[in-house]
Amino acid sequence: xxxxxxxxxxxxxxxxxxxxxxxxxxxxxxxxxxxxxxxxxxxxxxxxxxxxxxxxxxxxxxxxxxxxxxxxxxxxxxxxxxxxxxxxxxxxxxxxxxxxxxxxxxxxxxxxxxxxxxxxxxxxxxxxxxxxxxxxxxxxxxxxxxxxxxxxxxxxxxxxxxxxxxxxxxxxxxxxxxxxxxxxxxxxxxxxxxxxxxxxxxxxxxxxxxxxxxxxxxxxxxxxxxxxxxxxxxxxxxxxxxxxxxxxxxxxxxx
Numbered sequence: 001x002x003x004x005x006x007x008x009x010x011x012x013x014x015x016x017x018x019x020x021x022x023x024x025x026x027x028x029x030x031x032x033x034x035x036x037x038x039x040x041x042x043x044x045x046x047x048x049x050x051x052x053x054x055x056x057x058x059x060x061x062x063x064x065x066x067x068x069x070x071x072x073x074x075x076x077x078x079x080x081x082x083x084x085x086x087x088x089x090x091x092x093x094x095x096x097x098x099x100x101x102x103x104x105x106x107x108x109x110x111x112x113x114x115x116x117x118x119x120x121x122x123x124x125x126x127x128x129x130x131x132x133x134x135x136x137x138x139x140x141x142x143x144x145x146x147x148x149x150x151x152x153x154x155x156x157x158x159x160x161x162x163x164x165x166x167x168x169x170x171x172x173x174x175x176x177x178x179x180x181x182x183x184x185x186x187x188x189x190x191x192x193x194x195x196x197x198x199x200x201x202x203x204x205x206x207x208x209x210x211x212x213x214x215x216x217x218x219x220x221x222x223x224x225x226x227x228x229x230x231x232x233x234x235x236x237x238x239x240x241x242x243x244x245x246x247x248x249x250x251x252x253x254x255x
Contacts, residue, residue: 004033011048011194012187013041017060024054025064026105028071031079038086048194048201050090052113053097053183054106059122062104065240072231073224080105081224084137087112088216091202093193097186098122098164099179108137110172111146114205115193117186118164119179130159131243132235132251134226141219145212146171 005016015037017024041047054060063080073080087094087109096110099119107124110116126143128135135143135156143152147170155162167173177185193201230236235254242249 003030012190013047014051017054023058023061025061027064027067028079031083035082035086042091048198049093049190051095051190058100059098059102060106062106095190097182099182108139111142116173118173119182121179122164123161125161126155127159131239133230138216138219
């Protein structure tokens, strides 16, 4: 059994987080699988839509911090940045089904999905600043554009959890459903997309995305440079130490 389950049926490629013992926390190896899968999906005529999902009670806890510290992203060719590039440049529609917690990249990846369905048990968190880091996945560009600056600033600066109804009000969730219905509903919508003319669907997506794709690329590059530098900062080291030691971090000595 893989930490990322991949399967294709009726034109829909499903990519499912499957690491329940670690709350679907994402390792470098998992990022590589997802990056390769998205790249292959674009080249595979049998794939018309990609569906991303997790478990009923957890989408993903975000980065596996222990693995992340052992395998920090050293450059743009690191698995996490390959994944971010491929999800932001995906030519085919991306549908997400979110139930339970979606932490960090579990939320920011949704900004690159075309349609997002969330369960009434979904919780979204953007804890980057609280971890001594900065946003990634061009979220510092996309979230203000989607939700408005002040609302995005509140989420990215404070890093406090918010629910699916607020995510829908912010504009990056299409519909909120009872948690038990999300997986089937999202699959049905993905299948409906897969039955439409593939070329017109791809062209429509490309036209909607083309206006800001260069800005997304530039923002990801800028964020990535800051992120890699901040990973070794005293603030980040304190945040990670506090996480592993199960205590509250103390940033009072840092300017």
